[in-house]
Amino acid sequence: MNFSKRVLNMQESPIRKLIPYSDEAKQKGKKVYHLNIGQPDLKTPEAFFDAIKDKTEKNDIVSYSHSAGLMELREAFSDYYKKWNIPLEKEEIIITTGGSEAIIFALGSVADPGDEIIVIEPFYANYRGFSEMLNLKLVPVRATPETGYAVPNKEMFENVITKNTKAIIFSNPSNPTGAVYTKEEISIINEIAKEHDLYIISDEVYKEFTFDGKKHISIMNFDDYDKYIIVDSISKRYSACGARIGVFATKNKKLYSQAMKFAQSRLCSPLIAQYGTIGLLKNVNDKYMEDMINEYTQRRDIVYEELSKIEGAVFKKPHGSFYVSVELPIDDSEKFIKWMLKDFDIDGETVMVAPLDGFYNTEGAGKKEIRIAYVLEKEKLKKACYILKEGVNEYNKIYVK
Amino acid sequence: MNFSKRVLNMQESPIRKLIPYSDEAKQKGKKVYHLNIGQPDLKTPEAFFDAIKDKTEKNDIVSYSHSAGLMELREAFSDYYKKWNIPLEKEEIIITTGGSEAIIFALGSVADPGDEIIVIEPFYANYRGFSEMLNLKLVPVRATPETGYAVPNKEMFENVITKNTKAIIFSNPSNPTGAVYTKEEISIINEIAKEHDLYIISDEVYKEFTFDGKKHISIMNFDDYDKYIIVDSISKRYSACGARIGVFATKNKKLYSQAMKFAQSRLCSPLIAQYGTIGLLKNVNDKYMEDMINEYTQRRDIVYEELSKIEGAVFKKPHGSFYVSVELPIDDSEKFIKWMLKDFDIDGETVMVAPLDGFYNTEGAGKKEIRIAYVLEKEKLKKACYILKEGVNEYNKIYVK
Numbered sequence: 001m002n003f004s005k006r007v008l009n010m011q012e013s014p015i016r017k018l019i020p021y022s023d024e025a026k027q028k029g030k031k032v033y034h035l036n037i038g039q040p041d042l043k044t045p046e047a048f049f050d051a052i053k054d055k056t057e058k059n060d061i062v063s064y065s066h067s068a069g070l071m072e073l074r075e076a077f078s079d080y081y082k083k084w085n086i087p088l089e090k091e092e093i094i095i096t097t098g099g100s101e102a103i104i105f106a107l108g109s110v111a112d113p114g115d116e117i118i119v120i121e122p123f124y125a126n127y128r129g130f131s132e133m134l135n136l137k138l139v140p141v142r143a144t145p146e147t148g149y150a151v152p153n154k155e156m157f158e159n160v161i162t163k164n165t166k167a168i169i170f171s172n173p174s175n176p177t178g179a180v181y182t183k184e185e186i187s188i189i190n191e192i193a194k195e196h197d198l199y200i201i202s203d204e205v206y207k208e209f210t211f212d213g214k215k216h217i218s219i220m221n222f223d224d225y226d227k228y229i230i231v232d233s234i235s236k237r238y239s240a241c242g243a244r245i246g247v248f249a250t251k252n253k254k255l256y257s258q259a260m261k262f263a264q265s266r267l268c269s270p271l272i273a274q275y276g277t278i279g280l281l282k283n284v285n286d287k288y289m290e291d292m293i294n295e296y297t298q299r300r301d302i303v304y305e306e307l308s309k310i311e312g313a314v315f316k317k318p319h320g321s322f323y324v325s326v327e328l329p330i331d332d333s334e335k336f337i338k339w340m341l342k343d344f345d346i347d348g349e350t351v352m353v354a355p356l357d358g359f360y361n362t363e364g365a366g367k368k369e370i371r372i373a374y375v376l377e378k379e380k381l382k383k384a385c386y387i388l389k390e391g392v393n394e395y396n397k398i399y400v401k
Numbered sequence: 402m403n404f405s406k407r408v409l410n411m412q413e414s415p416i417r418k419l420i421p422y423s424d425e426a427k428q429k430g431k432k433v434y435h436l437n438i439g440q441p442d443l444k445t446p447e448a449f450f451d452a453i454k455d456k457t458e459k460n461d462i463v464s465y466s467h468s469a470g471l472m473e474l475r476e477a478f479s480d481y482y483k484k485w486n487i488p489l490e491k492e493e494i495i496i497t498t499g500g501s502e503a504i505i506f507a508l509g510s511v512a513d514p515g516d517e518i519i520v521i522e523p524f525y526a527n528y529r530g531f532s533e534m535l536n537l538k539l540v541p542v543r544a545t546p547e548t549g550y551a552v553p554n555k556e557m558f559e560n561v562i563t564k565n566t567k568a569i570i571f572s573n574p575s576n577p578t579g580a581v582y583t584k585e586e587i588s589i590i591n592e593i594a595k596e597h598d599l600y601i602i603s604d605e606v607y608k609e610f611t612f613d614g615k616k617h618i619s620i621m622n623f624d625d626y627d628k629y630i631i632v633d634s635i636s637k638r639y640s641a642c643g644a645r646i647g648v649f650a651t652k653n654k655k656l657y658s659q660a661m662k663f664a665q666s667r668l669c670s671p672l673i674a675q676y677g678t679i680g681l682l683k684n685v686n687d688k689y690m691e692d693m694i695n696e697y698t699q700r701r702d703i704v705y706e707e708l709s710k711i712e713g714a715v716f717k718k719p720h721g722s723f724y725v726s727v728e729l730p731i732d733d734s735e736k737f738i739k740w741m742l743k744d745f746d747i748d749g750e751t752v753m754v755a756p757l758d759g760f761y762n763t764e765g766a767g768k769k770e771i772r773i774a775y776v777l778e779k780e781k782l783k784k785a786c787y788i789l790k791e792g793v794n795e796y797n798k799i800y801v802k
Contacts, residue, residue, distance in 0.1 A: 002598070005513050006513055006535075007663070061442070061640060062641040063642055100668060108405060108534055110405055112405045113514045239462060241668070242463040258408045261413065262534065264417060265534070266502070270498070276673065
């Protein structure tokens with residue numbers, strides 16, 4: 001069989017590849033707490049469904065929208081960004097099919113096969129999939145658990161820049177680490193990009209998810225450098241992952257028209273979900289978001305408290321997104337996760353987390369680290385973390401003498 | 402500014418690039434009949450909206466679906482295909498975001514940068530966009546208006562095959578020509594592919610749209626060669642272009658798991674539209690499809706009759722899709738279309754069609770050809786075709802002496 005090298009090079013999702021093990025555990029009657037995937041358990045606001053009902057009653061043809069998205073939706077996003085002091089106009093926004101497509105448009109518009117994209121690792125694992133699809137090389141600059149996965153220093157970026165480097169990509173707040181970058185940290189990225197004429201692809205899908213008084217700082221809050229690209233998505237903030245509505249945005253008009261070629265070739269983003277998103281942006285009140293952040297803060301506290309009880313675990317209190325990455329005192333996280341599913345339980349219950357090595361591009365990195373998505377209600381989460389802690393102890397009795 | 406070569410190489414949509422001219426015409430008070438874009442004017446069946454209402458009442462989280470799509474939807478598609486004697490099982494189907502994404506998955510799974518894909522030209526213009534995105538070379542084999550754009554002979558395919566050729570792609574029934582390929586014609590493609598170990602990417606989105614007793618023949622109705630890929634979409638058959646639901650299907654299990662890597666990296670197709678599509682596949686009756694085909698047959702007849710009145714027009718009666726391509730007795734179709742929008746009208750009304758050169762990859766080809774999408778109701782269509790005919794006469798009085 002002949003398949004493309006690009007697809008052969010693509011790895012299986014680190015979030016999904018161990019699913020067969022959890023399926024098997026469930027078949028054997030075990031209850032599995034899923035902390036491996038970023039699927040929130042919160043209800044999608046009624047405003048989403050209401051807007052769909054309302055708009056489809058008036059429009060009986062599910063037709064193509066403009067390739068950049070419905071004007072009403074782009075206007076609603078522009079209003080939303082302005083509340084965040086992000087000066088994006090409707091003609092600077094392309095509605096995409098999830099944040100995923102926005103990343104593809106961004107990478108595809110600025111880089112050719114063999115070109116290099118610098119990424120702060122550990123990183124959102126699908127950056128790699130999209131890079132393989134477009135034959136780009138992801139060049140990692142490494143953040144570490146000891147620093148709370150802070151942005152690496154300037155020198156580390158400079159060390160990996162070549163004539164083929166085209167852009168720096170990162171998510172802030174970070175998936176998978178939960179880090180929220182400070183103004184100083186983002187300045188490092190900004191300076192490097194400007195000095196070397198690189199694009200900055202700033203993935204801001206967890207913008208709302210900050211705790212402890214920390215506030216998200218957008219790359220658009222910096223100066224007017226013309227190589228900023230925003231990647232955004234409604235998936236997490238409105239618990240609407242399946243809607244597949246995202247945003248590619250840039251104030252660079254020439255770049256915008258290049259990216260529009262990708263948008264035109266795939267015609268448009270899903271119309272019904274665009275309707276729903278208009279409802280979300282216009283009608284979901286601040287209280288909804290406050291309650292949600294409050295809920296996630298409490299969950300974060302639980303995870304932090306429970307993880308702190310694991311002797312030898314290396315991590316700092318994360319201030320954003322709904323993930324925490326942690327180095328466990330174990331030999332191999334994938335082996336550990338499989339063991340948890342296969343050979344460990346407390347009263348018939350066990351836990352699934354994601355191995356972090358799949359979020360690194362550096363060979364062998366992240367081998368002892370895991371990612372926890374705290375997307376379960378507090379009681380369940382507390383129990384799941386307890387099981388994890390007990391699992392680590394038990395595992396080490398067997399494998400580390 | 403540095404943009405990627407891939408995006409710079411992408412052309413503007415031939416369907417959309419002349420829109421500024423029609424906008425200007427409308428601003429000046431002209432009425433423009435749009436025969437340039439394949440957006441049907443028919444209502445989307447209620448079954449689509451009903452299923453969405455029903456499913457969203459029960460599911461209050463718009464969550465990710467399986468990356469291959471909802472199992473219920475894949476089962477519904479499998480049932481649908483079996484009615485067409487296309488033996489596709491649910492585990493051989495990936496639900497994609499429109500036919501567009503299915504094409505990307507197909508091309509991306511089988512070809513690397515620099516590899517060649519043979520295409521029967523004129524072809525669906527976005528094949529080129531997706532090829533540029535993936536750095537593939539589209540190699541045309543040319544069909545002509547004199548033959549009704551029939552599949553070229555075997556020798557013409559053989560002449561362009563190189564060691565870099567990976568696949569043959571075509572749409573049947575054809576967008577933009579309206580040709581419906583016979584068993585003998587598809588056999589040519591099939592033989593060539595088998596002799597040279599090439600994939601066949603068969604775009605069958607207009608399957609239902611055949612007239613005059615012709616029936617669509619799927620590549621899957623041939624033998625069990627393991628390099629068949631089906632591209633499908635609900636956009637046209639249910640007048641649901643904005644839903645963005647398509648299908649990538651193959652009986653080749655290894656290929657399927659490779660394509661699933663693309664599917665996993667973008668997480669899933671739009672959930673709400675997946676719900677609606679379950680409703681369409683399960684609840685739209687045969688009568689709906691019969692009425693629709695009846696309607697399009699009558700429209701085709703009108704277009705055929707009116708075009709036949711244009712002296713020197715070269716075309717054959719098309720038997721499928723809802724397009725017809727025709728060579729007009731003019732010097733340059735793009736120039737003609739602009740002139741129609743700018744300088745011609747009958748009682749304040751004019752017509753917009755698509756220039757066919759954008760559907761060719763051969764330099765200079767299609768310069769006198771246009772594509773008509775007969776997506777207007779009969780009276781309007783008749784008037785539009787009359788205006789077109791008068792326009793050709795008037796244009797030739799000015800430009801061809």
